[in-house]
Amino acid sequence: MSTDSGGRVAFATAAFWVLLTGTVFAATDTMVPTQNYGNYCGNANVCQTDNRDLTYYMDSGGTYELELIDRDFVRTAVSSDYGPTDLVISYDSSPSFSGSAETDHIWQEGSTGIASDAVGMAWCDDSVSGWSCDQHYIRIRGNGYYTSSTTCHEMGHGVGLVHGTQAYPQRSNADVAAMGCMTTPSASGDLGTNNFNNINATY
Numbered sequence: 001m002s003t004d005s006g007g008r009v010a011f012a013t014a015a016f017w018v019l020l021t022g023t024v025f026a027a028t029d030t031m032v033p034t035q036n037y038g039n040y041c042g043n044a045n046v047c048q049t050d051n052r053d054l055t056y057y058m059d060s061g062g063t064y065e066l067e068l069i070d071r072d073f074v075r076t077a078v079s080s081d082y083g084p085t086d087l088v089i090s091y092d093s094s095p096s097f098s099g100s101a102e103t104d105h106i107w108q109e110g111s112t113g114i115a116s117d118a119v120g121m122a123w124c125d126d127s128v129s130g131w132s133c134d135q136h137y138i139r140i141r142g143n144g145y146y147t148s149s150t151t152c153h154e155m156g157h158g159v160g161l162v163h164g165t166q167a168y169p170q171r172s173n174a175d176v177a178a179m180g181c182m183t184t185p186s187a188s189g190d191l192g193t194n195n196f197n198n199i200n201a202t203y
């Protein structure tokens with residue numbers, strides 16, 4: 001019961017904040033930086049992408065090539081989850097890996113460097129300033145680990161979404177209502193309204 005009560009108090013505070021400021025304030029802040037996630041944008045941290053125009057590329061050869069079924073799950077996340085947001089997403093068939101306008105998301109299939117208890121990871125390869133990153137890599141294991149929930153989840157990290165315990169107010173990592181596909185272990189294939197609102201408030 002104490003957890004429930006705490007949640008209600010925190011929510012009431014958030015609602016009051018709307019009255020005070022008149023600005024949009026999502027019920028749960030899931031966009032980096034939150035009051036519970038205060039690191040800088042770096043290689044091991046979750047970062048925002050550098051602007052609302054988001055280009056992506058799926059590795060098309062070599063060690064980390066995506067198979068057709070993996071590509072379909074990425075396309076689904078792009079079209080169904082993130083397409084309806086304010087992000088303007090397009091495929092970049094001639095990706096750029098250097099300079100000031102790199103392809104924003106590089107998708108890979110593979111397990112190199114992924115923790116034994118994780119199915120995938122997303123990391124910033126080229127932080128810009130503050131909370132922005134020019135290029136994220138998104139890598140998910142093969143052999144069935146590409147799903148609607150894992151692609152939605154890892155792409156979420158690539159635009160700055162965090163886990164429940166890093167959100168503010170803090171949520172359970174399994175709280176689907178607040179966290180959508182950012183639950184961990186990933187338990188939902190839907191971005192969810194709260195993450196949708198956080199993205200549109202940022203980009």
Ligand SMILES: [Zn+2]
Pocket residue numbers: 153157163184
């Ligand atoms: Zn995650």
